[in-house]
Amino acid sequence: MTSHFLPEPSPDASLPDGKGRFGEFGGRFVPETLIAALDQLETEYYQSRNDPAFQTELDVLLRDFVGRPSPLYFAKRLTEHCGGAQIWFKREDLNHTGAHKINSTLGQALLTIRMGKKRVIAETGAGQHGVATATACAHFGIPCVIYMGEEDIRRQQPNVQSMKMLGAEICPVTTGSRTLRDAVNQAMRDWMSSVAETHYILGSVVGPHPFPLIVRDYQAVIGRETIRQSEERFGRLPDAVVACVGGGSNAAGMFYPFVAETDVPLVGVEAGGESDQPGRHASSLTFGKPGVLHGSFSYVLQDEDGQTDDVHSASAGLDYPGVGPEHSHWKSTGRVEYRSCRDDEALSAFDLVARNEGILPALETSHAIAKGMEVAKERGKDEVVVICLSGRGDKDAGEIQRLKNEAAARRT
Amino acid sequence: MSAIDELFQQLKSEGKKAFMPFVTAGDPNLEFTAAMLERLDAEGCHLAELGIPYSDPIADGPVIQASYTRSLQGGTKLNSIFSMASEVTAEISMPIVTMVSYAIIYRMGIDEYLQQAIDAGISGAIVPDMPVDESDELAAKCKSLDFSLIQLITPTTPRDRALQIAKQTTGFIYYVSITGITGERTELPSDLADNLRWLRSVTDLPICVGFGISKLEHVEVLKSVADGLIVGSAIVRRIAAAANDQSNKEEVMNDVGGFAQGMLAAING
């Protein structure tokens, strides 16, 4: 069978370089204890790319277990509402477990087995990566522990319940801001002690090399399918592509196959939170500076002493003070444009898509939709804008209602 | 020759080993840290590691994490740590090295960080999140300033890589006793002494052991195979008592002082 889903020779095969750098960004800023495991992971990953049995196993899983390819869907009423370019959704929400995260967790679970490791750990913010990890581990019978901040456990309850039912152990993280950043810290500390037997399934294109490479490659199925589907539907590539950026995995997966297609503008959307004030948003690329966080050199929100800033976003999956190093590289080369979207804009987009399209998008995804509509309005009716619909919003229904009640109470 | 090279040369000539306490700068405040460093020096400790509090430490267990959080919540800033250090180093004889995340060094700028540290009388740095592969620039600058860059070797480090790390290291090698994060352990790995003997046979640098060490029994096992012992959490845990109740500052000072005396006696007694 020909592989539709797996890493092909990359359009920019030189990145990351031998030191895990995308231009100046990336690298490995982690304790020496983890280096041997990262080396092993890198070696096994490169070998697995050339191993037809491994590729076929992942291919079959993505087709029969995940349900790929995911559709490219014309959002007709949203397009009419905006009055600009046609808006199309790449439906990652229709994947098994309801988001793009499963594309990477299945690949990484196979790598876990390939490396002979017996246990998996992961961090999660929105819970989508936690659910996708718990799902992959249940599928293969690997014990798994998920680190999740207490604040995120509160605001993403449905996913917490799912993870438990899938047999995962949830470790609430009570330090710091009790969100995604603290969950990553805690997972890394677990890994410091357990590294011989445990694989850390990182959830985004962040962390030390080779994670940004591996997660991007597994997510690149999104962009490759989008290219194929666009050629089938439109006989050409889209006129613009938009995705939300937390750590940046759905965006990297969507953008990477388009990077060499320099005529196609790419727009990444960060969480703008409540305001531009430090602590009230999570827009690392828009307001941050290059620095070091979680093992990688990339844009980060920090104070002048290098202490990580508090961040805010209504969306747990975007509530993160850093971003993947390849996005920092794309920002510095100008290949991708990054915009920042406020909480209230995302909530409005959520409502609009729910009522006009019959789709509940994740709050993370709603940020991409809000700015994707902006991009569509800037363009002509015969143009095509593809938005990565990274996940479904069932998990957010309770929290969105709570935010609406809060807003209503403030108005009265 | 740096102050650390001199220290180990002297210890060697006396047939002694180093005891190296770790304290977090600004826990619970910088005046306390200054007094604590003076006390540890007066007790005869050979070198102190000054932990620069960081918001996201990956290699630290709950005790040191909590001390960093207390310090940062108390408003500790890098420039105030350097001012405190410059006053203290003028008064004491034991060298001080900072344990500092590369996130902090990068933000300040390598040159600026090194200049400020040297101006404050600090003799070296341990950068726990900067592996040897990323350390070329920092190592070269430290060398040109005779500022020690102490690198870490761990139980997961392959031996050929350990040799490479030893080549880049100045001052002493920090051998991490366990695969894990900082925190007191009741037992240390059974192959620790063998690993240290191997390392001893391939490098002339002093080898100091840290992570997990807290007990007199640990000292007994290690003193014949290491040139120095580093103790962090066992001290920071005692200092935490002063953070919770400022009125018992003297008591905490005596508690830590007594602990240091005991360790010193066990190492060189």
Ligand SMILES: Cc1ncc(COP(=O)(O)O)c(C=O)c1O
């Ligand atoms: C649906 C959805 N979209 C986007 C994200 C953000 O992550 P990333 O930027 O890695 O795609 C998340 C993370 O939890 C998510 O659940």
